[in-house]
Amino acid sequence: MTTPAHSVSRRSFVSGSTAAVAAAAVSLHDRIALAEDAAAKSGVAGKIRHSVCKWCYKDISLDDLCTAGKEFGLGSVELLLPEDFPTLKKHGLHCAMVSFPSAEMEKDGKKIKVGTIPHGFNRVEHHDLLVEIYEPHLKASADAGFTNVICFSGNRDGLDDEQGLENCAKGLKR
Numbered sequence: 746m747t748t749p750a751h752s753v754s755r756r757s758f759v760s761g762s763t764a765a766v767a768a769a770a771v772s773l774h775d776r777i778a779l780a781e782d783a784a785a786k787s788g789v790a791g792k793i794r795h796s797v798c799k800w801c802y803k804d805i806s807l808d809d810l811c812t813a814g815k816e817f818g819l820g821s822v823e824l825l826l827p828e829d830f831p832t833l834k835k836h837g838l839h840c841a842m843v844s845f846p847s848a849e850m851e852k853d854g855k856k857i858k859v860g861t862i863p864h865g866f867n868r869v870e871h872h873d874l875l876v877e878i879y880e881p882h883l884k885a886s887a888d889a890g891f892t893n894v895i896c897f898s899g900n901r902d903g904l905d906d907e908q909g910l911e912n913c914a915k916g917l918k919r
Contacts, residue, residue: 796821796841799829811836824895827885834889843886843894846878865899866916867909876919 797819802810807822807829814822815836822833824844833840847860850871857864859871860878879896886894898913 794820796823798823799825807832808835811838814838827882827889830885830889830891840886840889840891841893843882843891845895845897846882848874848878850874860897862897863900863902865897866913867899867901867904869912869915871899872912872916872919875916 795818797810797814799807799810799822805813807825811822811832815838819838821839821841822829823840823842825833825840826844826846830840845860847858849856850859851857852870859865859874864871866872866875875896879894883894886892896917898909901909904912
C-alpha cells in the first residue's frame with residue numbers, strides 16, 4: 746500500500762508533539778517568570794487588598810465569614826450595616842464601603858423602599874426620609890472609622906437626567 750508523501754508516521758507525530766508541548770511549557774514558564782519579575786519590580790506585588798461582600802454568602806454567618814476571611818488574608822467585608830460593625834471589629838476587619846439604609850414610605854397608594862436602587866436622591870419627595878435615615882447611619886459609620894457609605898440616585902422613571910442630577914445634589918447637600 747502506498748501512502749501520500751505528506752503523511753506523517755505515528756513516531757514522527759509523537760516526537761513532534763512532545764517537542765511542541767515542551768516548547769509551549771517553557772514559553773509559558775518564561776512568561777510567568779517575566780510577569781512575576783515585572784510585578785516585583787513595580788512594587789505592586791503583595792499590595793492588593795482583597796475584600797468580600799457578605800450578600801454573596803447568605804448561608805454563612807458574618808462571624809464565620811470574618812473568621813475564614815481573616816485566615817485568607819482579607820482586610821475588609823463590604824456593604825454591611827452599622828449593626829454588623831462590632832463583628833467586624835472583633836475580627837480586626839474593615840468595611841471600605843458601608844451599605845445603604847432604607848425605609849418604607851407611601852407613594853401613589855403603595856409602599857416603596859426609599860434608599861434602594863430604584864428610589865433614591867433623584868426624587869425631591871424622598872429627601873426628608875433619606876436625610877432622616879442617612880444621618881444616624883453616617884454617624885455610626887464615622888464612629889466606627891468607616892468613611893464610605895454607598896447611596897443611590899434612583900431610577901429615572903421618566904425624569905430628565907439634568908433634573909435628576911440637580912435633585913441628587915440638593916438632597917446630598919442637606
